[in-house]
């Protein structure tokens with residue numbers, strides 16, 4: 001059955017009735033049928049502050065037909081080429097904050113895309129970024145800058161990207177959310193069990209009900225909800241339990257984990273999190289998977305992983321080039 005009633009805080013707001021869902025889905029499908037798509041996050045750079053031999057500067061490629069870049073550190077273009085991710089399909093870039101490690105790669109990318117006569121690229125960034133772009137004197141026809149602010153920023157085919165504020169030193173800093181639209185579909189397991197004929201499908205799709213024998217079957221009896229997938233990225237942040245609320249039920253939480261517990265004081269001082277703190281956020285959020293990134297060169301991968309897994313087992317330590325698929329789940 002379709003979940004009803006008041007959802008818990010942070011949960012998908014499923015307050016519509018099955019009939020409302022159906023009406024909405026049918027309306028949307030008239031112009032553009034919902035297609036199942038692969039969703040993935042590829043880590044292009046996973047270091048903090050300075051690169052190492054194995055880790056480049058922060059950048060994450062979110063692929064869902066469109067390609068979105070979340071942060072665009074130095075070397076981002078080269079890493080995309082190495083991973084055979086075509087920069088030509090980048091639709092928009094989102095810069096979580098204006099620390100150099102998170103945006104130095106964007107200038108070269110804009111120039112490359114502009115020279116290749118690709119479409120104009122949208123760059124969402126904190127306000128000061130406009131001045132930086134002006135100073136770079138890049139052809140303004142190559143890009144448009146948009147101010148990063150809390151709430152929905154960008155909508156593509158079947159998804160939205162929104163931002164939320166995080167605490168990171170004294171600089172304007174944001175986290176990001178990718179959210180796929182929710183939808184319903186007729187469950188063929190249920191209709192099969194009820195013995196649906198072709199005509200029953202036609203009736204229920206057009207009138208919301210059908211008759212089998214003496215029995216009237218309503219659309220709500222055969223619908224399943226397909227929950228939209230959700231990816232959350234913390235950007236650079238101190239430990240902040242508000243992120244757990246935003247990440248509630250996320251399919252994938254990407255959280256910075258600059259330090260191990262040994263450096264917890266430094267994490268607080270520098271506006272960062274430890275791996276254990278990130279795991280605590282994932283645990284509170286009930287996230288399905290946690291990927292840690294943005295590592296200090298002072299910290300060992302093994303210790304980061306061990307400390308996180310003590311609290312949240314399904315944790316991965318990001319490596320440059322690592323691709324994480326986010327699978328579609330049925331929600332009935």
Ligand SMILES: [Zn+2]
Pocket residue numbers: 048049058099101102236294
């Ligand atoms: Zn950083």
Ligand SMILES: [Zn+2]
Pocket residue numbers: 097099168236
């Ligand atoms: Zn930073």
